[in-house]
Amino acid sequence: MIIITTHKESDFDALASLVAASLLYPDAIPVLPMSINANLRAFLAIHKDLFKLCSPSDIILDHVKTLVVVDTHSWDRLEGMEQLKERQDLEIIVWDHHSEGNIETCQKNIKETGAAVTLLVKELAKQKKLITPIQATLFLMGLYEDTGNLTFASTLAEDAYAAGFLLDRKADLQILSTFLRQAYGKKQKDILFQMIQEAQRKEISGFSISIAKMKIQGRIDNLAMVLEMYRKIVNVDAAFGIFKDLEKNKCIVIGRSNIDEINIGLLMKTIGGGGHPGAGSALLKQVNPDTIEEMLVELISGNQQSSVSLSDIMSHPVVIVNEDATIEEAAMMLRDLGCSGMPVVDKNGHITGVISRRDFKKLRKSKHMQSPVKAFMSRNVVTISHDKSIIEVVRLMIKHDVGRIPVIQEDKIVGIITRSDTMTYFYDLLPD
């Protein structure tokens, strides 16, 4: 007998992987644990008959010759399979996207994709197996749930290809969104209530911030959603949750921001995580929650040197023009450089303005081409000191709507930061 099973507290990715595996192994019996999450329970209340699922108690384990495990490869995450652990003659096949696990087998199909079902869908496509629209819908639900609709940092291109393949197989987005409401269960409610009771607000650099420090036991789903609810209730510009997992001695840091000036993705990147401007997270091992709080406060106030300094990402040397040079000379320099503006300096090398193509629009007569640059340059120059952080630069660019900011050290220009430099940093394209 061949059985397929998955992790307890099963979610859509677990069920999707289970059903997908039963297409790959048509003789196998799919075994769903009794403990499943609330979303899945609602889905199965209607769809159960379609999938011919068994419970662990229906199976006589002695008859099992082959065990297929999907969406986990840890013995302690399986339900009712303890007896199989000791069996020497058992053939085991694993399909999983988690990096950690203790089920030993030589048939491991493990890759850290966004969802486990991605791996199985890829195999189904390869074997040209028939997938019904209902199956495609379930698979896409698993894929979307585990990847946050393809937005989580763990999402790979493979996940998106698999999603496209499933839409091609007529996955129904309307059914999907009905069942894929995010679960807000008792655990989440308890955490939210405790966070609200202990809520504190801080004013940092003119922004209202709340940082909640909580202790949790083991894995809790949907903490990001809890944090977004918290941010709205406490009504702050940005909220952070530092969740210390007592079992694993690690901290999960989750941030949510409602304003452009606080870029959560950038903040989280600086402490080793990732995300996008409105939301992000980081996982820190063996760090004290108070230290993390201090780090966040420092980063938001812009005092903190991030791990990458301005001199690593700025462009230099900078082409500058003397304020007494003619407009014609400046125009030629800009044309040769192929850029839209450059800093203007006085005879001592101090920055006095910026001349850009925009300023040439002010020129009326051709004789103006011989006027000095200082007559037409913009004098409101936004500069940044070389020891400031990248977050500070981004904040200045947003505030003043400028795309290039000269970097100043001891009154001299040492470089220039452009939008594309900050993008390079943001997208991790830094040269080694």
Ligand SMILES: [Mn+2]
């Ligand atoms: Mn999964």
